[in-house]
Amino acid sequence: MSDTLLEVDDLRVTFPTRTGLVQAVRGVSFSLGRERLGIVGESGSGKSQTGRAIMGLTPPQAEVSAKKLAFGGIELLSISSRQRRSLRGNRIAMILQDPKYSLDPVMTIGRQIVETLRTHEKVSKADARERALAMLQAVQIRDPARVFDLYPHEVSGGMGQRAMIAMMLITGPELMIADEPTSALDVTVQLDVLKILDKLVAERGMGLIFISHDLRLVSSFCDRVVVMYAGKVVEQIKASELRDAQHPYTRGLLNCMPRIGFERHPLPVLDRKPEWAA
Amino acid sequence: MTAAVAIEGLEVVFDRFRALKGVSLEVREGESYGLVGESGSGKSTLLRAITGLAPVASGTITVNGKALGKTRDKAFYRDVQMVFQDPYGSLHPRQTVDRLLQEPLAIHGIADGEKRIERALDEVGLGKGFRFRYAHQLSGGQRQRVAIARALILEPSILLLDEPTSALDASVQAEVLNLLEEVRRRHKLTFLMVSHDLAIITHMCERLMVMQNGDAVETLTASQLIGHRVSEDYTRNLLRASEGFVRTA
């Protein structure tokens, strides 16, 4: 791919624990262009830690190593933590599962967006406000001026997640990492949020890493899917070719969900093989 | 056929907030009945009202032909048991599985405890090795199996299931759903199952009620839903949403 945004080669994240070292991510490699890449796997498979390592938000006790972790030609593991910080939120942004935990509860939504913008760009207060309102409009919040002055606890989950997306997109990042951005939302709201995300990604030509445990959702939303198991990538596949997935884990994940109109009793279950993790 | 659970005009009010606004339904004996709707629509509240955990403002609840009053007697809990949504919150953090399973037996003065506990653990596919573990030594799926064992140990005829798999991975969800179907067949249980996922409800239930904002939207059979023979827009929206993301170019 000529237009490579992110290159990850042999990424490892290791946690020291009482019972010894635990490798949460064990040699993950992939590359990302201006596209939607899904990372799927069961809980504990290392999806979030992969996203956090790229973002530079790995917990301090853990160790990150990689043969290559390059964003737009910048080797992320060798730059200073200050340079890392200025990338974060500016050129790379991250949305987390629950907006309740990622929005500041004592600051209005509008002010948070304005502050985010002003830490990364020199703009006047009035301009910042204008842009924040426009951004809230862009994530399809009907009454941006009202929501601007609300506190995070005063809005619903779907609204909070939209506000979060607005805050993350205001600086115009080139790469967005969304870690289960819709898992806490109702199905109908979930689709609204995905539509917004989809539109923004398409319009702005961003790269998107979409982390989810829901293989069906990821395959309908993303261009390409990375399937993780026990900290490793077991398969990378085009979303449109998922039906022909080779790895039994990927196929198991696809098959084990009940589907409307496809009666199977009992449901097929995963028969985990030790060699998948090897 | 008699109704296992019959609810008429059930209204639940928290302080001022009407969480259920006059809902009626009838679950036949041996049937599996589903409740779907977005969060906050009152699904859990309905189950709680049956068990006596929610303040009923008006309406009647009849279980196995007996009308329920304000309080529930001990015998009620031998007929009706519940499995909660969050496997991390429904097991006491300081009790072993053994202790958790012993508790209902002790409360109801049931003698053959040892045998029942071993049988219950076997039945949910856990076996003896899990008997003396604490909740934190179990995975989410294992915890939910323990919760099912606990619900089954009093040999109830009706099981209330409040999103029993929504906190689990898809693969573990499949295992737990299979387990639930199996115990239902073996014990001829009546299920009243809540989920926000239409696919799970059509998989598990013969009939279902769609709920929104504390009201019933419509009542359907699973085959009506599968055939998209629904009459309300709200249900149609849910159906469309459950098919995943569709890109509109």
Add this chain to the structure above:
Amino acid sequence: MSAEAIQSRREWLLSDRPASRVQARLGRAYVAWRRFSANRLALVGLLIILALMVVAALAGVLAPYSATVGDLKNARLLAPSAEHWFGTDDLGRDIYSRIVYGSRWTLYVVILVAIIAAPIGLLVGTVAGYAGGWTDTILMRITDIFLAFPKLVLALAFVAALGPGIENAVLAIAITSWPPYARIARAETLTVRNSDYIKAVQLMGASSFRIVLRHIMPLCISSLIIRVTLDMAGIILTAAGLGFLGLGAQPPLPEWGAMIASGRRFILDQWWVAAAPGAAILIVSLGFNLLGDGLRDALDPRSGDQ
């Protein structure tokens, strides 16, 4: 024991799949102990408290002289020496022996207060928290009334009413120290009473009595143990304060507070008379505080699924 045997025993204790009730319980205790013993200062605290117990138990052996009868003629107010390690007081009694015997009274006070006040607080707090409504309001108002007065003042009032003496001092301290425990137990109860695991027990048909006693109280006990341990220093000081004011232990009991009181007349010239019991109080109080801090780390109910 060989290293291998120790290793296998540790594995047995830390096993993720205990095979019996005993193993499960011991394993849990062992994890708590490992967390506790990782804290050096906590071990120091534990050592001090163990030493206090040993001294109290073996007072008859450890003390060279009588605690109550002195040598008025030859041994008044002697400075510390090889013969009288901590010197003697105005009645010619060996201060070291009195401190050794005094440890019994300190333990007596501390243990009695703990076994009276902690259960009262636990009961009041859990019942108030679980029952809610009127029960809660009434119980908590009573608690508030007790909390509104400074502890020493309230204890003074009780002793004044009951009459001086160490038993009454203990009673007065116990009566004044349960309210904070009730508060803690209530707060803890409020956080767990709406949890699904308590609902699950309600749905088994358990009585409220059973739920409070068997499911809620065990969850409150660790925070209570921590708090009581941390309070021990205060209890000792209150007991000493009452003794000092002449309202606690009566002469010739070798209670440390009373000893300071009688030593204060000579504080400038014969400093050791007051200094030795003062140091004893200080060390034991410190011991309890260190122990309490360690227990907090080991038993913290929030990190405490273990």
